[in-house]
Amino acid sequence: MKNEIKQDYRAAVEMMQSLQHMRDATSMSHFDDSIVQCKRWQRRLEMATQHNWPTAARDARDRLHGALDILRMRTTHSIDNLKRQSRSHIEPTATLIFQEIQALRGEFDSVTIDGSNQRLTVTTTSIVLDGVLLGSFEIRLNWKYIKESSPFDVIALEPNEPASGEGVTHPHVQSDSLCEGEGSDAIRRALDEGRLYDFFCIVDQILRTYNSGSAYVQLDDWNGVNCRSCGDTVDSDQALACSNCETELCMECSTCCDSCCERYCEECASSCESCGDDACKMCLKSCDDCGESFCPSCLSEGTCDDCLNNENAENAKDEPEQPCPAVQPVCVGKASVPA
């Protein structure tokens, strides 16, 4: 217990330092450097123009453009930081952050501190949205990066990923990253002010809310199957697997073999060269003569009808004509037999 308190306080001090660093980032020194650069290239441009040095003038203009761009970017960042500061009404202190961590231990079942990785982690209880079990999640705050836009990860502990979305573990979590939506400002402000308790509660509530209007994967499609051909999601009980390669397909994208009556994907199905019926590649056989593919009913002893007809025609042509037997007169050659 005593060690836990020490650990919590040490973490609070480090977080305070990270937040302090964020506030120091608003110093004007980098801003001054940019202004010096702009003035420098402005002078070069004026000089080159006065002396009619077109190449030097072009170079100075390009560099001045770049320096002004950097100045503009730094100005925007400085304004953003000032806005953040003006919005904050709570000055974080190590003691306040320590109290926040202590309160987290009362709110969440599991709160862990990984000092070496500068990570504070809480575990949510199991989350079920619209009947879909998503399990519990770890919310990991990387306090080293607390000043950055999204310094935390959301990791599913028993991931129930939808078939169609790789890396999606929650309608609003992809690749362990939460899309904060309407919680964005509240999260940023809570972190800026060192209100970790609020931060974790807000993230927890976002995870317990389903916004069907903006989700990586709709919960209606969660347990569905993604047709590998057209990409549509179909209910798992309506999906079909190719009988050969087991690719999952919707009904429209599967082909029924007229010979074996199994269903196949586009890759494993074809059609008979003769009758045009759909047939799988297992049922289709090559004609021994022409090599084309035919369904079983269009082959006779390994040969297609066309080749058989051609063969018969050839045979008929090659056969020698039979001489007509001479017609013998009646009774010719017969001898009378004495009674």
Add this chain to the structure above:
Amino acid sequence: MKVLLISNDAGGYAHHVEAPDNTTVQQMFERHVGAFHADSYLIRVNRQPAAADQVLRDGDRVSFTPQKIEGAA
């Protein structure tokens, strides 16, 4: 008395507000958030769950966190 009020709705602002003595949690909510819906918010006083009729004290920290905060994609 002065109370630190934290409303973790869209703005997530936190500021100190003046309140009459014996102000309850519900009164604070109605004054600064709107019609009281205890079921729709996590209500905490000094980071502990609080009842609607809990009387606030000077220096308390009161937070209202919506139970529905919509994420996006």
